[in-house]
Amino acid sequence: xxxxxxxxxxxxxQEGENLTxxxxxxxxxSSLQWYRQEPGEGPVLLVTxxxxxxxxKLKRLTFQFGDAxxxxxxxxxxxxxxxxxLYLCAGARGSNYKLTFGKGTLLTVNP
Amino acid sequence: xxxxSQSPSNKVTEKGKDVELRCDPISGHTALYWYRQSLGQGxxxxxxxxxxxxxxxxxxxxxxxxxxxxxGSVSTLTxxxxxQEDSAVYLCASSPAGGTYNEQFxxxxxxxTVL
Numbered sequence: 051x052x053x054x055x056x057x058x059x060x061x062x063x064q065e066g067e068n069l070t071x072x073x074x075x076x077x078x079x080s081s082l083q084w085y086r087q088e089p090g091e092g093p094v095l096l097v098t099x100x101x102x103x104x105x106x107k108l109k110r111l112t113f114q115f116g117d118a119x120x121x122x123x124x125x126x127x128x129x130x131x132x133x134x135x136l137y138l139c140a141g142a143r144g145s146n147y148k149l150t151f152g153k154g155t156l157l158t159v160n161p
Numbered sequence: 162x163x164x165x166s167q168s169p170s171n172k173v174t175e176k177g178k179d180v181e182l183r184c185d186p187i188s189g190h191t192a193l194y195w196y197r198q199s200l201g202q203g204x205x206x207x208x209x210x211x212x213x214x215x216x217x218x219x220x221x222x223x224x225x226x227x228x229x230x231x232x233g234s235v236s237t238l239t240x241x242x243x244x245q246e247d248s249a250v251y252l253c254a255s256s257p258a259g260g261t262y263n264e265q266f267x268x269x270x271x272x273x274t275v276l
Contacts, residue, residue, distance in 0.1 A: 081262045092252050092267030100262065142263050149263060153203035
């Protein structure tokens, strides 16, 4: 059972375009993390959202946690080739040390 | 400071051979995780170490897989009698003690290819 569904699975866009990727679940998470993974590297943490409805901005990236804490979105404004990578969401439940990872969205930004 | 390091970065082995993968976590991080990442499958939890507590081995796919963590620092993941389906990227991550949201710091991974 895939507890965190990410969509789209693949996304290829031109530099300067905007995009949104989604992370959805039927389960509630106490917090949700977004990671970016570049080829040949491990995932790197971008942000953690913890409050329902929370919005966090990281330069051109905007992260939102759903009101019910079951879903999240990542919006990138004016995408750049450097944004290319695999975007993973991961949910945590309370003090449980295990994270549940989605399968990721592979983003390619073409110059 | 130094991040999580893993070695080797790439390992090619023949079916049936044993392999050892090494992880050096960030100094002072008490929690250490191993994951397996296969193409299109996301990150699969394998094992978790926290301080001196008994490890959570619930994610190990078979008894051919084992891991240890010596002195609360370096960890080794061993796969015995490797099979072709073991081919994947093996990622190690560490977390600091007292972390509120279980945020993890990943190494670059070891790409294992079993021929």
